Amino acid sequence: MGRPLIHRSPIPGLGVxxxxxxxxxxxxxxxxxxxLLLKGATAGFPALWHEVNTRRVWGALFLSFRLSFYAALFNLVFGVALAWILVRYRFWGRRLIDAAVDLPFALPTAVAGIALTALYAPNGAFGALVKDLGFKIAYTPLGIFIALVFVGLPFVTRTVQPVIEEIDREVEEASATLGASRAHTIRHVILPMLAPAALTGFALSLARAVGEYGSVIFIAGNLPMKTEIAPLLIVIKLEEFNYVGATAIGLAMLVISFAMLFVINVVQVWSRRRIGYV
Amino acid sequence: MSDMPLRTWRPVTTEAPLFRTALIAVVLGILAVLLFAPLITVFYEALRKGWFAAITSLANPEALSAIKLTLLVAALAVPLNAVFGIAAAWFITKYDFRGKAFLITLIDLPFSVSPVVAGLCIVLTFGANTAFGGWLVGMGYPIVFALPGIVLASLFVTFPFVARELIPVMIEQGRAEEEAALTLGASGWRVFLTVTLPNVRWALLYGVLLANARAMGEFGAVAVVSGKIRGVTATMPITIEMMYNEYLSVAAFSLAGVLALLALVTLALKTALEIAHADALAANHRH
Known part of the structure; x- marks a missing residue:
């Protein structure tokens, strides 16, 4: 009884x-x-909790997850809109834009970080512009948000794009024939079909943003409690040779990330089941 | 009168022209601010004091040693990644075994781990303060704050790249061609080199391209394991950070410009592959 661990196969190379x-x-x-897990286990929960349970660490974790959530939310809406115009509309430069969407994947994060800072710092092109309006972007949470939007930009577009390409136009025609306005069709026919893929992109964008370091540290200003992200705090703990402290924050990030991804997964299964045919 | 209906008619599966134009304008506007402006800034800042200043800043020993180190790290990490990707894809697609889905999840794991946490994990495994790492340092083979640690960190962050490109393509192609070649008496290696490899070569190249871009540009994981020793363990991204923090703006952006050019070449090659060899790539890269 029971399946064998590995089925016999005539193809060689199994061992290698x-x-x-x-x-x-x-x-x-x-x-x-x-x-990492072993280090956490040998340190023991009380020691880990002692490291995490400080205002500075909670502040950094809260900042990281809050801004990552906002950035992923922005990318969710923007990514669907971008995927939609890339698939459905024809405009000059469409192919170039399509290729350029992956730029954040290809551009090293440190390069993105210093470029965004140069642009959004008070003496930069955009920074000077908003400074006149009384705004500050770099060295504030808004700057971190922009860096996180940048690194997560392609995920939703790339997961939703193939789904839009697959949509059968007859479904939209049927909806119109039955008297639905275009807005009604988009809201009740098209968007539900895109939901599972969009959620996948949202989750990927969120996971990427939470762990992001290179593009953020330049633009963040890194003020404890204000603009200090969790990954930076790990680096600081390591520079102080506080391995237990670094481990505690690393584990906290892993636990919260996996919990979030699990919730998103549940929502995704639910939306897939509700729509049925996707 | 006769052309009236033609002007107002539009297919029910499109939005109003005004809505379309507005949506395109808003999306492209956001892309210009968030995506294209930073890219242009890199080159603008690099060339702020002219071509000569940019080129001479790249010729300084610190920049040169960073470029050499980054090329060396990629030359070690990317082939190792390709070997792993091919082996994993072969193992996963040519045999039926229990726990396959779990194995794929483990291979994908590095995507959901922060690069900084990845670096931390490597320090906790091979650092001089651990038993194993201490022994290695004693033997004269340090891993952390040395080249092997940087290669290991680059491997960690690029781990799923090649395998992810190959697995869907090899599933789609099935096993029949390999089985036919085996029946005709070809050896395992010959089957791999003359049947499998030609079938997956474009997908392999695609994966290698992405892995290379990531390996050369990795910052977070390398920042943790490298120790940032000038001229020794400072890769290009690390050197960019050091120069930027020392207000050597032209030098930092010139080096950043080299990496940005690499990113543009990667994008161009990737797009060319998607257009020319769409049917040989994983389905989600076909347009």
């Missing part, structure tokens, strides 16, 4: 491919993550 896969996975990913 399984060997390389499992060895590298263990050495590069599992062993290091295991070391």
């Amino acid at each position: 491919s399984a060997g390389i896969t499992l060895t590298m996975l263990t050495l590069v990913v599992l062993l290091p993550i295991g070391a």
Whole structure:
């Protein structure tokens, strides 16, 4: 009874491919993550809690997750709109825009970070513009928000785009024939079809933003309690050789991230089931 | 009178022209501010004091050693990543075994871990303060604050890239061609080199391209494991940070400009692959 662990196969190379896969996975990913968990376990929960339960750490965690959520929300709305115009509309430069959407994936985060700072700092092109209006972007949470929007920009567009391409126009025609206005069709026919893919993009964008470091630290100003993000606090703890402190924040970030991704996953399964055919 | 209906008619599956124009204008406006302006800023700031200043700042020993180190790290991490990606895709698509979905989840895990946490994990595994790391340092092979740690960090953050491109393509292509070649007496390696590899070469190149861009540009994980030793463990992104913090704006942006050019070349090659070899790539890259 019971399925065998591995079915017999006439194709050779099982030993080599399984060997390389499992060895590298263990050495590069599992062993290091295991070391983090082990460090946490040996330190014990009270010691970890003691490190996390300070106003500065809570402030950084709250700031990171709050701004990441806002940035992912912005990218959700913007990403769907961008995917829609790329698939459905024809305009000059469309192919170029389509290719450029992936720029945040290709551009190193440190490069994005210093460029955004130069642009949005009070003496930068955009920074000077809003300064006259009495605003400040760089060195405020708004600056962090902009950097997080930048790094998460492509996710929703890239997950939603193939779904829009697949939409059967007859469904929209049927909706119109039955007397629905275009707005009604978009709201009740098209957007529900895009929801699961858009949520996937939202989750990816959120996960990326929470862990983002390079593009944020330049524009953030890094004031404790105000503009200090959680990943930066890990780096600071490491520079102080406070390994337990760094481990505690790292584990807290992992736990909160996975909890969020789990909730999004549940919502996604629910929306997929409700719509049925996606 | 006869052209009246033609002017007002539009298909029911499109939005009003005014709405379309407004949506395009808003989306492109946001892209201009968030995406294109930063890119232009990199080159603008690099060339602020002219081409000569930009080029000479790249020729200084610190910048040169950073460029060399980044090329070396990519030359080590990307082939290792490709070997892993090919092995993992072969293992996952050519055999049926229990726990396959779990294995794929583990391979994807680095995508949901912050690069800084990835660096922290490597420090906690191989750092000089750990038993294993201390022993390695004693033997004269330090990992953290040295080249192996940077390669390891780059491998961690690029881990799923090649495997993710190959797995869907190899699932779609099935096993029949390989089985036919085996029946005709070809050896395993020959089947791989003459049947599988030609079928997946564009997907492999696509994955390698993305992994290379990420490996050369990685900042967070490398910042933690490298120790940022000038001329020794400072990669290009790390050197950009150091120069920027020292107010060497032209030098920092010139080096950033080199990485931005690399990003543009990566995007161009990636788009070319998507257009020319769409049917040989994973389905979500086809347009």
